[in-house]
Every structure is written in structure tokens, then in C-alpha cells.
Amino acid sequence: MKYSxxxxxxxxxxxxxxxxxxxxxxxxxxxxxDWRKLHLPVIEGLSAKISDLLSKEGVPVSFSSQRxxxxxxxxxxxxxTPNMGLGGVQDIGGGRFVFEDMQSLLKAKECxxxxxxxxxxxxxxxxxxxxxxxxxxxxxxxxxxxxxxxNSESDGMRVEIQIRTKLQHDxxxxxxxxxxxxxxxxxxxxxxxxxLDFFKLVSAIFSLRENQPxxxxxxxxxxxxxxxxxxxxxxxxxxxxxxxALVGAVDFYEKKSFNGGYVLVxxxxxxxxxxxxxxxxxxxxxxxxxxxxxxxxxxxEAEAVVLVSVSDMKELREAYSSYFLNAGxxxxxxxxxxxxxxxxxxxx
Numbered sequence: 294m295k296y297s298x299x300x301x302x303x304x305x306x307x308x309x310x311x312x313x314x315x316x317x318x319x320x321x322x323x324x325x326x327d328w329r330k331l332h333l334p335v336i337e338g339l340s341a342k343i344s345d346l347l348s349k350e351g352v353p354v355s356f357s358s359q360r361x362x363x364x365x366x367x368x369x370x371x372x373x374t375p376n377m378g379l380g381g382v383q384d385i386g387g388g389r390f391v392f393e394d395m396q397s398l399l400k401a402k403e404c405x406x407x408x409x410x411x412x413x414x415x416x417x418x419x420x421x422x423x424x425x426x427x428x429x430x431x432x433x434x435x436x437x438x439x440x441x442x443x444n445s446e447s448d449g450m451r452v453e454i455q456i457r458t459k460l461q462h463d464x465x466x467x468x469x470x471x472x473x474x475x476x477x478x479x480x481x482x483x484x485x486x487x488x489l490d491f492f493k494l495v496s497a498i499f500s501l502r503e504n505q506p507x508x509x510x511x512x513x514x515x516x517x518x519x520x521x522x523x524x525x526x527x528x529x530x531x532x533x534x535x536x537x538a539l540v541g542a543v544d545f546y547e548k549k550s551f552n553g554g555y556v557l558v559x560x561x562x563x564x565x566x567x568x569x570x571x572x573x574x575x576x577x578x579x580x581x582x583x584x585x586x587x588x589x590x591x592x593x594e595a596e597a598v599v600l601v602s603v604s605d606m607k608e609l610r611e612a613y614s615s616y617f618l619n620a621g622x623x624x625x626x627x628x629x630x631x632x633x634x635x636x637x638x639x640x641x
Contacts (some may be wrong), residue, residue, distance in 0.1 A: 296328050297447040298505035304328075305379025308364075309371045322364075325379070326585040327363055332386030333577060335440045335451040336361075337602060340388040342410045347390070352401045355459055358612035359388045360601040364588050373481055383417070383437045384453040389612060391462045395503050398423075398458050402434055405456070413438045416451055423461070426508055429482045429489070430496025431465065433457040438488030445614060460499050460626065467536065467623035468492055473562050474535050491532050494522060498630060520634035523627075533627055536620045553604045555580040558613065559587060563595045567617060 307313050307321035314519040328468055336359045345537045347354055362385045370382060392398040406419070420435040440447055457465070466478050471492070477484020479492065497511035498519055514522070537620040555572040557580060584600040591598060603609045610617055 294449040295331060296324070298378070299538060301325070301328055301380040302378035305367075305371050309368055309375075322585075322589070325364070325367070326581070328637065329367075329385055330581045331447045331576075332450050333359075333361060333450055333602070335447050335450045336386035336388050337442075338388075339410065339413055340454060342413070343388070343390065343405060343408075346404055346408050347401055350400070350404045352404060353393065353397055354401075355391045355393050356611045357388065357390045358601055358603045358608060359386070360599060360613075361386060361584070363597065363599055365593055365597065369478065369481065383451050384435075384535045386450070386452040387455065388452065389457070391612070392456065392458050395458055396504065398434075398456055402457055405454070406434060410438075412440055412442050415439075423457075423505055425506065426496060427502065428493075428508065429468075429480070430493040430508065431468075431480075432496060432505070433465070433501065434460045442608045458503065459622070460503060463525075463620075464492070464496055464499055464629065465621040466613075466615040467620040469534075470536060470540070470620045487526070487530050488532070491526060491530070494526070495520070495627065498523065499626070512604055516637070517539070517639045520631075520637070520639035522632065522638040524631065527627075533624055536624055540620055554602070556601050556603060556609055557584055557587070557598065558601065558609075559591070559596065559598045560617075561596050 301324070304321040304324045307317050308325065310318075313321070335474045340357060340359050344354070344357060362382070367379070367382065367385070371377070371379060390401065392401060402419075415436065416439040417437040422436075423434055424431045426432045434456045436456075438452055438454065440452065442448050455591040471488055472479050472484075475485040475488045477488070479485070479488055482489060493508060493510065495512075497507040500507040501519070511519075554574045555576065558571070559568040559570070560566070561568075570583065571583060584598065587598045587640060599613070601609065601613060610619065614620070614622075631640070
């Protein structure tokens with residue numbers, strides 16, 4: 294292991310300090326950037342093993358991806374959970390597998406739970422946010438693994454694998470898009486209460502569609518209650534219209550074709566513009582260096598940058614649709630739900 298947990302915890306305290314020394318802050322950022330980079334081969338290796346497993350077991354995957362946590366997200370997490378310490382953050386390196394339906398997801402869950410992977414051990418019992426959704430409405434299943442290889446600088450690194458259905462994924466990415474509209478941290482259940490309540494309600498609607506548990510708040514509601522509640526709140530606050538307007542305003546472009554490797558996505562929320570930079574699979578260091586440089590220079594309130602690893606541009610769009618301000622599938626699902634409500638006579 295290149296860095297001890299105490300060393301990383303200290304660096305984490307520096308970056309969230311209200312008045313860090315200039316040199317202390319610079320040193321902490323360099324150390325965290327290097328430590329974060331060590332997670333990339335770990336999450337890529339684990340994702341490859343899980344992908345092979347699911348392929349062998351005949352479990353269809355809609356798409357998958359891996360990413361390193363943004364510095365802004367790291368800081369926000371440390372502020373929300375100050376007692377955890379940076380060394381305790383489990384999703385610095387994260388992988389995601391998205392499935393068409395619950396049947397495929399549950400089969401994947403069974404396969405992963407039973408499997409053993411060389412150099413990787415489960416570091417925590419799985420977090421099942423489908424059987425027990427978070428208060429925010431978030432639904433997914435998380436596995437945390439610890440990597441072991443005494444000859445590697447990445448020894449001891451922990452990474453997280455998420456599995457979810459497309460419907461759950463649509464909800465989660467729509468939340469991230471709505472954060473731009475509400476200018477608040479909806480993922481952390483903070484900010485505009487009307488948006489928070491909207492996503493809780495939609496999560497319950499989606500849970501019922503997948504025949505999965507819903508939050509206690511909505512368990513006694515009838516189908517008509519869901520229809521009327523959604524119709525009235527959406528008419529009042531224009532949630533769907535706001536999402537449509539933001540998505541439609543984006544000027545998305547690509548510099549060149551992309552056939553695998555790393556993608557650096559730089560998004561300007563004010564100009565509604567997205568810049569994509571491609572790196573070949575062997576250019577890991579170069580990609581990480583540019584990631585760190587851009588992260589230091591951008592306006593955190595108006596811009597964001599993320600480094601992801603995917604096989605093609607279609608997969609990038611699907612896995613990280615919120616970075617492209619694309620809530621199209623989420624909007625379509627709600628349109629279908631509302632039409633159903635009309636057909637049943639619950640709303641006009």
C-alpha cells in the first residue's frame with residue numbers, strides 16, 4: 294500500500310478545512326490525486342471479472358462503466374460525514390452494471406454474491422437499496438470489495454460495484470440533472486423540498502412498476518392516489534417541463550470518433566456545452582494528469598469534470614446521461630405513466 298489510511302485521512306481534513314495553508318492544501322491535493330488514481334486499475338480489474346462472470350452465466354447487461362470520484366464529490370461527502378475520514382470512503386473507484394429488468398438484476402445479484410474473485414474480497418455486507426430504498430428514493434444494490442496484492446501500490450484499496458435496472462438508473466440520473474436546475478444537492482437529500490418530494494414520489498411509482506418495496510410514506514397509497522399526487526404536483530411546479538427545457542438547450546458535440554479507453558467529460562452548465570476528450574487505453578497517466586489539472590482550474594459552481602472508462606460513446610451516453618443533461622428516458626417513462634392514469638380515468 295502506497296498510502297496509509299491515517300495519511301489519507303489527514304489529507305482529506307486539509308481539503309475541507311476552512312482555512313488551510315496554501316502549501317498544505319497543494320500537498321494534500323497532489324496526494325489525493327495520486328491516491329485516487331491508484332483505484333482505477335482496481336475497479337477496472339474487478340469490473341472485467343464481473344463482466345466475464347455475467348457473460349458466462351448468461352446474464353444480459355444493458356451497459357456498464359467505471360469512474361473515479363470527482364474531487365468536488367469527495368469534498369461534499371467528507372463535509373456530510375466528517376467522522377468517516379477520506380480513507381473510509383468506499384466509492385473513490387466505482388463500477389456500474391445496468392440491466393433491462395429486475396429478473397436480470399436479481400440473477401446478476403445471485404451470481405455476484407456466490408462468486409469469488411482473485412485478489413478481491415467483499416469488505417462489507419451488500420447494501421440493498423432496492424429492498425429498502427433510501428429516504429431520498431434512491432434504489433440500487435452496492436457491493437464493496439477490498440483489493441489485496443502486497444506487490445502492488447493499490448494493495449488495500451476499496452472499490453464499489455453498483456447494480457441497478459434501467460428504470461432505477463433513469464431515476465438516479467434525472468436527480469443529477471435536476472440538481473443543475475435546483476442548484477442543490479438532491480442526491481444528498483438537501484435543497485429544494487419540492488424537487489425532493491417529487492423524486493420520492495416518482496421512486497415509489499417506479500418501485501411499484503417493478504413490483505418492489507416502496508418507502509413507508511407511500512405504502513398505503515392507491516394507484517389513483519399516485520396518479521393524482523403526481524399530476525397535481527407536476528402541474529404546480531412544472532418538474533417535467535423544466536427537465537425538458539434543460540435537456541433541449543444542450544449543445545453537445547464530439548471532437549472525433551471513440552472506440553474505447555478513457556473519456557474526460559468537461560461540462561459547462563451556464564453555456565450548456567460539453568467537451569469530450571478521448572484517451573487510448575494505454576494513456577492512463579495522461580488521462581489522470583489532465584483530469585487533475587482541469588479539476589483545479591474550473592469554476593466548481595458552473596462547471597464539472599469527470600473521468601470515465603467505457604467501451605464506446607453510446608455506452609458513455611447511457612451510463613452517464615446526467616453529464617449530458619439527458620433525462621429523455623425518465624421523461625418518457627413519466628409521460629407513459631400519466632397517459633395510463635388518463636386511460637383509467639384517474640386524471641383528465
